[in-house]
Structures are given as structure tokens and as C-alpha cells.
Amino acid sequence: MDKKQRIILTMLELVVEQGVHATPMSQVAKEAGVAVGTIYHYFKNKEQIIEEIYSMICQDFGIVLMANVPEDESFEKQYRIMWLNLYNYFLGNPLAFKFMEFVGVPPIITSEIRLKNVVHFVNIKNKFLTAILKKDIRDVHLRLVLQMTMGNVISATRLKFKKELPMSSNQIDDAIKMSWDSIKV
Amino acid sequence: MDKKQRIILTMLELVVEQGVHATPMSQVAKEAGVAVGTIYHYFKNKEQIIEEIYSMICQDFGIVLMANVPEDESFEKQYRIMWLNLYNYFLGNPLAFKFMEFVGVPPIITSEIRLKNVVHFVNIKNKFLTAILKKDIRDVHLRLVLQMTMGNVISATRLKFKKELPMSSNQIDDAIKMSWDSIKV
DNA sequence: CACGAAACAAAATTATCATTCGGTTTAGTG
DNA sequence: CACTAAACCGAATGATAATTTTGTTTCGTG
Numbered sequence: 558m559d560k561k562q563r564i565i566l567t568m569l570e571l572v573v574e575q576g577v578h579a580t581p582m583s584q585v586a587k588e589a590g591v592a593v594g595t596i597y598h599y600f601k602n603k604e605q606i607i608e609e610i611y612s613m614i615c616q617d618f619g620i621v622l623m624a625n626v627p628e629d630e631s632f633e634k635q636y637r638i639m640w641l642n643l644y645n646y647f648l649g650n651p652l653a654f655k656f657m658e659f660v661g662v663p664p665i666i667t668s669e670i671r672l673k674n675v676v677h678f679v680n681i682k683n684k685f686l687t688a689i690l691k692k693d694i695r696d697v698h699l700r701l702v703l704q705m706t707m708g709n710v711i712s713a714t715r716l717k718f719k720k721e722l723p724m725s726s727n728q729i730d731d732a733i734k735m736s737w738d739s740i741k742v
Numbered sequence: 743m744d745k746k747q748r749i750i751l752t753m754l755e756l757v758v759e760q761g762v763h764a765t766p767m768s769q770v771a772k773e774a775g776v777a778v779g780t781i782y783h784y785f786k787n788k789e790q791i792i793e794e795i796y797s798m799i800c801q802d803f804g805i806v807l808m809a810n811v812p813e814d815e816s817f818e819k820q821y822r823i824m825w826l827n828l829y830n831y832f833l834g835n836p837l838a839f840k841f842m843e844f845v846g847v848p849p850i851i852t853s854e855i856r857l858k859n860v861v862h863f864v865n866i867k868n869k870f871l872t873a874i875l876k877k878d879i880r881d882v883h884l885r886l887v888l889q890m891t892m893g894n895v896i897s898a899t900r901l902k903f904k905k906e907l908p909m910s911s912n913q914i915d916d917a918i919k920m921s922w923d924s925i926k927v
Numbered sequence: 928c929a930c931g932a933a934a935c936a937a938a939a940t941t942a943t944c945a946t947t948c949g950g951t952t953t954a955g956t957g
Numbered sequence: 958c959a960c961t962a963a964a965c966c967g968a969a970t971g972a973t974a975a976t977t978t979t980g981t982t983t984c985g986t987g
Contacts, residue, residue, distance in 0.1 A: 932972095940976085941977090946970085950968105957960090
């Protein structure tokens, strides 16, 4: 694998378990198997590595969320699939989840950086917007629906990761049902 | 105000806008109007200050959540009041909200510290548990209900703070309704 | 008043880290 | 095969910060 990618992934790994300021560049270099100087060959500074990680994950979100969503089904069915898409992405990419939870927030990620990455979310926004217009879901503000839904998936993922619940398929069903009931008409 | 309290509050203020590792003790000392040495007279180290802030806020939670909850009303009404209790606490104490969102997480707050503070949540847990037993709300795992509800309040608060929504009383009503619909039978 | 303990101060210590710099190696090209 | 530009290296630099140490002040009590 090329060094740049290795630096990014090592930083991601270390940062989610130690925090940004607690992971020295020297450690990143060592664990990535490169010299410190090499890191600065590829990146302007530490901050930029974090920024690239953030951007990478946002892009993932945009793609993963809309995967395998059948256009000819009810919105409830589509919702269920999108919900699971995100949940399964988190389960399969715990580093991404933890990064977004603990690192991808101010003051590390500034609102400016966040703004740069909203592009990745236009599709999902449009999907929910038409659902509101078609009265498939409650007529409340789009931002509220999105934030609540996202929050629900995160809640379920948290319980799973913290091992506070096993999240059997029954419990996942419960969570999705609860989530859907909160937005359905 | 006594110096210990001043140190805690200054640390809280600086930490939510700069992050833990980005706020030097020297700055805390300066803005609190004490000498660096004085801080170490009251606290073993930086970590302990953070820990005391966390504990302080957890205690607030336990008290605030259960305030003015009428025992003789339906659980729906009670839920509404608890929900607003927390929401209003966040609005009135933005530092506490931001601390819990950005600082009160691993690896800064370890699971050990978190465990020490679960005492503050026994009342609220019991309240929801009896609601489940009395079939006032869905029969799903207590942890799921709590995490989802907490997540909903946080979602609403986030939208307000990030100024993405004005959170008029209508919108708050929407949010509470959505939240309630997700747990009601 | 004196005297001991707690409160307070800040300089000194020790450590750590992000970044730079001077240089070497590698790989592609005419 | 030169030659060059990019890739790469890691010691040195320059800051900064957490904590310790040493000493001074305050204050309650016998």
C-alpha cells in the first residue's frame, strides 16, 4: 500500500483511541513504517491529515447511505434499508464511527471544513425532502428529520459498541421501528 | 467566589472552546486569576479537574431531569416534562452541553469515570423501567429507550446551537412528538 | 502574640512534540 | 548512462506545557 494511505490509516487508528493531541507525529511515523519527514512530504501539517480523514469518511457516508435503495418500494422500506446501510457501515468501520463521534467535532473539525463536505449529503437530503413533499413522512423541517434519524442510528451503534446491548436482529428491528414511528405520518 | 470553583469554571469555559489538550494550565491560571501553583494545590493534576467537571454535570443531570415531574399524570405528560427539563438545561447551560458532547467522551473520560457517575441516573432509570412494566411505553430494552430519548434531546439541542433551526415552540413540539411516538405503545 | 498549617505564588524543571532542514535514495526520462 | 525531480529519511530546532519545588503570605488557635 502506498505511504500516504498508510499514514492516513495509522493516524485514524491512533487518533480514535488516544485523541488528536495525544498522538504524536513520531508515533504515527513509527507505526506507519515511514520517517517523520515523509509525513510532511505528503501533508502540510497534522491538521491536514485529520481533515483528509474527515473528508474521506463523509464521502463514504454519501455513497453507503444510498446503496441498494429500491426506487419502486415504499419509503418505509427504503428508510429501513438506508438506516441499516448506515448502521452496518458503522459496525464494519468502527474507526470511522469513533472518529466521527469523538474527533469529527469542533474545535478539531471547524465549521468551515464541515461546510466543504456537505456536498456528499445532497442526495440523501433530496431523498428525504421529496418524502416530506409526497407526505410519506411527517411534515416537519427536513433538518429535524435528518438529525433525529442520524441520532437514532448513532444511538443504536453506541449501545452495540459499548456492549450495553447485544443488538440482536430483534433489537435492531425494535430500533428501526422506533425510528420509523418517530417520522411516519 | 472561591478559587477552586473559579478554576473549575474557567477550565470548563476554555476546554469547550479549545479542547482539553489545547488549553494550557497557564491560561487557566491567568483567566481564573490565580497562580499555576494554586491550581496544583487544589487538584492533583489536569485530569482531575476534568473529572470533577464531568461529575458536576452528571449530578446536575440527575437532579434537573426529575424536577417538577407530576406523579399523578400520564407518563406521556411526564415524559414531555422530563424531555423539556433536559432540553432547557442544555439551553441554559451551553457549556455543560458542549462539554458532554465534545469533552465528556473517551479517551478523555474513561469508562471507569463514567461508571463512578451512574449513581446519578438511578432515579431516571427506575422511572422508565416502571413505565415499561406498566405498559405505558413500548416493551423494548430499557437501555434502548433511554439512549434513543437522550439522543433525541441532544439532536434538538444541536440544531438549536448550530443555528440550523430556530427551534420555535412549534418545532420543539414537533421534536417531542417525534420522540414520544418512537417509544409509545 | 507566636506558631503551625493551609493557601498561595511563580520560577525552575523536565519532557514532549510539531515542524524544519540538510541530506540521501529512488525512479523515470532523454 | 547521466540527470533531475520527486520520494524519503531522521537528527536538530524551537516552542510549549505539565508538573515540581521552593518559598512567601494568610489566618485561625492556644
